[in-house]
Amino acid sequence: MSTAEIIARCEELYEDTTFAASRAWKEAEPGRKVIGFMPVYIPEEIIHAAGMLPLGILGGGDELEVIHGDAFYQSYICRIPRSTIELGLTGRLDFVDGMLFPSICDVIRNLSGMWKLMKPGIYAKYFDVPQNYRDDIGGKYYQQEMQELRHDMEKISGRKITDEAISNSIKIYNEHRQLVRDVYALRSAEPWKVPSSEVYLLMRAGMVLPVEEHIPMMQAYIAAAQEEDRPMRDNCRVITTGAFCEQPPLNLIKSIEMSGCYVVDDDYMMVNRWLMEEVPTEGDPIKNLADAFLHHSADSSAKYSDTQEKVGQYLYDSVQKNKAEGVIFAAPSFCDPALLERPLLAAKMAENKVPHISFKYAENSGQMQPIREQTGTFADSIKLWGKEI
Amino acid sequence: MSANAQTEVIKDLSMLKQKEMIARNYDAITSAPETGQKVASTFVPGNLNELINSFGMLNNLPEINAINNGMRKQSGAMIMDAERSGHSEDVCTYVKADIGMMSKGNIAPNGKPMPAPDLLLLSYTGCFTFMKWFELLRKEYNCETVMLQVPYTGDGVVTDNMRDFVVKQLKEEVIPTLERVSGNKFDIDRLRENLARSAKAEDDLVWVLDSAKKVRSPIDAYFGGVYYIGPIFTAFRGTQDAIEYYQLLRAEIEKRMEAGLGPITPEGDMGEEKYRLVVEGPPNWTSFREFWKMFYDEGAVVVSSTYTKVGGVYDQGFRHDPENPLESLADYCLGCYTNRNMPSRVDMIENYMNDFQADGLLINSIKSCNSFSAGQLMMMNEIEKRTGKPGAFIETDLVDPRYFSAANVKNRLESYFQMVDQKRQSSRQF
Known part of the structure; x- marks a missing residue:
């Protein structure tokens, strides 16, 4: 299968705001259940171990017309909760048996309660994670939160979730995470062969497909991409950061590339890469997931940096690892985590002489020309003056 | 005046x-x-x-x-x-x-x-x-x-x-x-000694906040309320000063009740109580006096507010407990208003609407504060549905003067008070 065929399938999934693929999975066998979740991270293994489908809900994108959702929010609140409410009120999520709202910001946090009010018969939970990274404090708390989630998932699925089942799911997700890392590594090594828009669509497909289908899709993509004969351009290597929740429109991702940038790292759909190392499959699986969260998880603006030294270090590490020449801070308008942290990250980049620019977007941003001009000028300036800027 | x-x-x-x-x-x-x-x-x-x-x-x-x-x-x-x-x-x-x-x-x-x-x-x-x-x-x-x-x-x-x-x-x-x-x-x-002092002060604070249940409220529980919560919310909880402040305040409010007086405002005793409101959301601080005046000039008194619960919810029975000091501190933190989920916040407001015989709910939505603001339009609709009382929505900010438009806020409030009047008249007719 060629990359074009794979990406065509991914794009079809991306554009479908009715989630037909996930519905089809559910309808294929009686008793199947679907659990929706929002950014930035939930332990999908627990849902998977109950035989259910974790479904990533990332708003409505630029195709969904938001009519009802706007009536729920003031003008100064980001767009993802509006379009998510729209999805909920227009029946697009009527096949979803439960919704998880992870700890990321106050807007998504409050949306968990709004969902309870809006859909009283549907399971809706705010899923908390520790900001204290000691095993005996934050770890203990998190393990118990996961046990409560496990209990809830057992009730919804009607199936006992054994340790063995979770360990088995961890094994499958380990394979999935490794492939995600492989795709990112390939893009970083040969970005002309792996356009960011393709990586994005490939990762988005993983939000709606069962992990067992997404694994071979990524394997096929990696194989096909390596065979591609695409010309290497004189683009500069950049990292985009700040888009871990509300997603940019696909055209924005394409615009950055068209303006002369190879994106060598990003923070879209962090759930795919949150646990950065293989999670052990021996021993207590809940403890293993907690340990991975505390000690081997990705950093993001949604997390607390417990020391000054750690602030922005993840971004600078990525700059070095991926040999990036610049950073583009691209955050959704009114995104508290990304915009509050941006001055700290920008300072870290400035201290290390990493060129950077910033702009804001919404998931339905339509005008790409200003962004293309800004990123194009940024790319040109890096090419012309390098680290002097 | x-x-x-x-x-x-x-x-x-x-x-x-x-x-x-x-x-x-x-x-x-x-x-x-x-x-x-x-x-x-x-x-x-x-x-x-x-x-x-x-x-x-x-x-x-x-x-x-x-x-x-x-x-x-x-x-x-x-x-x-x-x-x-x-x-x-x-x-x-x-x-x-x-x-x-x-x-x-x-x-x-x-x-x-x-x-x-x-x-x-x-x-x-x-x-x-x-x-x-x-x-x-x-x-x-x-x-x-x-x-x-x-x-x-x-x-x-x-x-x-x-x-x-x-x-x-x-x-x-x-x-x-x-x-x-x-x-x-x-x-x-x-x-433990500090916590015992906190509990004493909290008793008197709750008495003061509850005094607004009286029709012809002796207090304003939002604009006046921010002064009443000052010592409890800031550096004085657990001190003898706080106990003395709340004793003094309670005695003053008792006197106002006995005298049949309404709330005190920056311009003296408030006149006739025409509208009893519950307010959700923090106040605007840059035009605080001007904002307050828009209410008392119209005879609107805030009988209960959620902002006065942001640094601790005491009116539902919680008190700092010297017998269980750390657990009590934990319960205090966990119970603060914005740490409660949306359904709990809606229930709380509904109870305030009923217990304080309010004519309506006013939401002052703050641009700065998503913790408060995200979901407030839904809250307003829920309260209108549950109580049949009208809600209104205004938008300002905490400390950014660029987001306080006095003319817009005043217009909105005046329209709202007319709406409350109409609602009253129509409920009398049916």
């Missing part, structure tokens, strides 16, 4: 007492470098004043400094300074006022510079912004920092796991840090 009265602010003894307490506290903070007292910066919701005080430390609250600067019309320039230095126009203006205040020398209301804190005690309760705010402050001050994560009560209940998590952090993170920074050993008896 006479023209003379409009320029002369009327003050009760309790107000003078509170003013003196605040001035003394600022003096203590600004003279800390000379006295050697250690200062902890911490936030209002989930503040651990009894604990901080038990180590002989002072607390300094960034939100209160921002409010002070807002009321003194200084926050606007501070916010713009922060925006010029790279902080987004989209984020909380308390944060930007605080950052901007530093760039202007961190001058306290007494005109003296505030010392850098010895400790940043991040009480991460009910507001995501707090977490990044403290990371920003840590970069500026480069001082010791300790965090207390207070889990959000997403399902509307406090679980054992949540309470145990908070207590464990207190025991193993917060208290050892306070010992190290203050140089004093933890004294649980001193903490």
Whole structure:
């Protein structure tokens, strides 16, 4: 299968705001259940171990017309909760048996309660994670939160979730995470062969497909991409950061590339890469997931940096690892985590002489020309003056 | 009211007492470098004043400094300074006022510079912004920092796991840090004494807030309320001063009730009580007096508000408990208003509407504060549906004067009061 065929399938999934693929999975066998979740991270293994489908809900994108959702929010609140409410009120999520709202910001946090009010018969939970990274404090708390989630998932699925089942799911997700890392590594090594828009669509497909289908899709993509004969351009290597929740429109991702940038790292759909190392499959699986969260998880603006030294270090590490020449801070308008942290990250980049620019977007941003001009000028300036800027 | 009265602010003894307490506290903070007292910066919701005080430390609250600067019309320039230095126009203006205040020398209301804190005690309760705010402050001050994560009560209940998590952090993170920074050993008896004093003051505060259930309320529970909650929410919970303040306040309100008086306003006793409102959301601070005047000029009194529960919910029975000191501090933090889920907040407002015989719900939606604001339109619809009383929505900001449009707010309020009148008339007809 060629990359074009794979990406065509991914794009079809991306554009479908009715989630037909996930519905089809559910309808294929009686008793199947679907659990929706929002950014930035939930332990999908627990849902998977109950035989259910974790479904990533990332708003409505630029195709969904938001009519009802706007009536729920003031003008100064980001767009993802509006379009998510729209999805909920227009029946697009009527096949979803439960919704998880992870700890990321106050807007998504409050949306968990709004969902309870809006859909009283549907399971809706705010899923908390520790900001204290000691095993005996934050770890203990998190393990118990996961046990409560496990209990809830057992009730919804009607199936006992054994340790063995979770360990088995961890094994499958380990394979999935490794492939995600492989795709990112390939893009970083040969970005002309792996356009960011393709990586994005490939990762988005993983939000709606069962992990067992997404694994071979990524394997096929990696194989096909390596065979591609695409010309290497004189683009500069950049990292985009700040888009871990509300997603940019696909055209924005394409615009950055068209303006002369190879994106060598990003923070879209962090759930795919949150646990950065293989999670052990021996021993207590809940403890293993907690340990991975505390000690081997990705950093993001949604997390607390417990020391000054750690602030922005993840971004600078990525700059070095991926040999990036610049950073583009691209955050959704009114995104508290990304915009509050941006001055700290920008300072870290400035201290290390990493060129950077910033702009804001919404998931339905339509005008790409200003962004293309800004990123194009940024790319040109890096090419012309390098680290002097 | 006479023209003379409009320029002369009327003050009760309790107000003078509170003013003196605040001035003394600022003096203590600004003279800390000379006295050697250690200062902890911490936030209002989930503040651990009894604990901080038990180590002989002072607390300094960034939100209160921002409010002070807002009321003194200084926050606007501070916010713009922060925006010029790279902080987004989209984020909380308390944060930007605080950052901007530093760039202007961190001058306290007494005109003296505030010392850098010895400790940043991040009480991460009910507001995501707090977490990044403290990371920003840590970069500026480069001082010791300790965090207390207070889990959000997403399902509307406090679980054992949540309470145990908070207590464990207190025991193993917060208290050892306070010992190290203050140089004093933890004294649980001193903490118990502080908590016992808190409970006494809390009893009187609740009595004062409940006094608004009387038709012809003797208090305004929003504009007046922010003064009434001042000592409990800030540096005085657990002190003898707070007990004395609330005793004084209660006696004044008792007298007002006996005399059949309405709330006291900056222009003296309020006239006829025409509208009884519940208000959700914090006030605007940059035009506080002007905002309040729009209410009392129309005979509107706020009989209950949610903002007066942001630093602790006491009217539902919670009291700090000297018998279970750390568990009690945990329950206090977990129960703060913005740490409660949306259904609990709606239930609370519905109860206020009924218990205080309110004519309607007014939401002052604050641009800066997603913790409060995200979901408020749904809250309003829920309350209208459940109570049949009209709701109204206005939008302002905390300390950014650019987001307070007096004409728009006044227009909206006047229309709202007409709507309340019409609702009353139509309910009489049917």
